[in-house]
Amino acid sequence: MKLQSYRVAIRSVLIAYLLVLVILPISAVYLKGFSLGWSPFWKEISGIIAWKAIILTFKLSLFTTLIQAVVGTFIAFVLVRYRFLGNKFLSSMVDLPFSLPTSVSGLMFLTLLGNQSPIGKWLESIGVHLLYNQAAIVIGMTFITFPFVIRTVQPLIEQFDPSEEQASYTLGAGKARTFLKVLLPSVFPGIIAGSMLAFSRALSEFGALSLISGNLPGKTQVASVFIYGEIENSNIQGAAAVSIVLITFSLIVLLLVNIFLKRRDT
Numbered sequence: 001m002k003l004q005s006y007r008v009a010i011r012s013v014l015i016a017y018l019l020v021l022v023i024l025p026i027s028a029v030y031l032k033g034f035s036l037g038w039s040p041f042w043k044e045i046s047g048i049i050a051w052k053a054i055i056l057t058f059k060l061s062l063f064t065t066l067i068q069a070v071v072g073t074f075i076a077f078v079l080v081r082y083r084f085l086g087n088k089f090l091s092s093m094v095d096l097p098f099s100l101p102t103s104v105s106g107l108m109f110l111t112l113l114g115n116q117s118p119i120g121k122w123l124e125s126i127g128v129h130l131l132y133n134q135a136a137i138v139i140g141m142t143f144i145t146f147p148f149v150i151r152t153v154q155p156l157i158e159q160f161d162p163s164e165e166q167a168s169y170t171l172g173a174g175k176a177r178t179f180l181k182v183l184l185p186s187v188f189p190g191i192i193a194g195s196m197l198a199f200s201r202a203l204s205e206f207g208a209l210s211l212i213s214g215n216l217p218g219k220t221q222v223a224s225v226f227i228y229g230e231i232e233n234s235n236i237q238g239a240a241a242v243s244i245v246l247i248t249f250s251l252i253v254l255l256l257v258n259i260f261l262k263r264r265d266t
Contacts, residue, residue, distance in 0.1 A: 047238075049217045049221070077179075110211050140213070144205050149191060152193050193260055
C-alpha cells in the first residue's frame with residue numbers, strides 16, 4: 001500500500017512538473033495565437049515578411065540537417081574506429097554547443113568572420129562574405145546542431161559487431177562497399193533520429209542567428225528573429241501565430257523520433 005502511494009506521489013509530481021513548465025506555456029501560446037480566430041491567425045502567418053521568414057527557416061534548417069547527416073556520421077565513424085592523439089579531447093568537444101549560450105556562439109563567429117579579424121579580412125579580399133547572409137545562418141545552425149547526429153550514431157557504431165564487416169571483406173567487398181552495404185544500414189536509424197532532432201533544434205535557434213544573420217526582412221530574417229521583432233513591436237498576436245508554426249512542427253518531429261526509436265528497438 002505504501003509503495004503504491006509512493007508511486008502515485010512520484011507520478012503526480014512529474015505530471016505537475018510537466019504541466020507547469022511545458023504544457024501550460026505551450027497552451028498559452030496556442031490560445032493567444034488563436035484568440036481572435038482562424039482568419040487573424042492565418043493573416044499573421046501568411047503576411048509576406050512572416051511567410052518568407054518561415055520558409056527561409058525551414059529551407060535552411062533542412063539544408064543544415066542534410067549536412068549534419070553526412071558529416072556527423074563521418075565524424076562519429078572516425079571517433080569510434082580510429083585512435084589518434086587528441087581523440088578523447090575531440091570527442092568531448094563535440095558537446096561544446098550544448099554548454100555554450102547561443103549568443104556566445106554567435107559572437108564567436110562574429111569575431112572570427114568579421115572584417116576586423118585576419119580571417120575576415122582575408123575572406124573579404126577574395127570576395128567571400130560569410131556574415132549577414134544565408135551562409136551565416138547555415139554556419140550558425142550547423143554549429144548549434146553539431147552534436148545531435150554524432151551522439152546518436154556513435155553508440156550504434158560502438159555496438160556494431162566487427163565480424164559482420166570481416167565477413168563482407170572475406171566475400172571480396174572493399175571498405176567503401178562494406179560501409180555502404182553493411183555498416184550504414186545498421187546505423188541508419190541513428191542517423192534519422194539525430195537528423196530529426198537537429199532539424200527541430202535548427203528551427204528554434206535564435207541567439208546566434210540574431211547576431212550573424214543580418215536580420216533583413218524577406219532575405220535573412222529567420223522565424224525566431226521575426227518573432228522577437230513582433231514582440232518588440234507589441235504584436236504579441238503575430239509573434240504567437242508564427243511561434244505556433246514552429247512549435248507544431250517541433251512537436252511533430254519529436255513525436256516521429258519517438259515512434260522511430262520505438263520501432264527500432266522492437
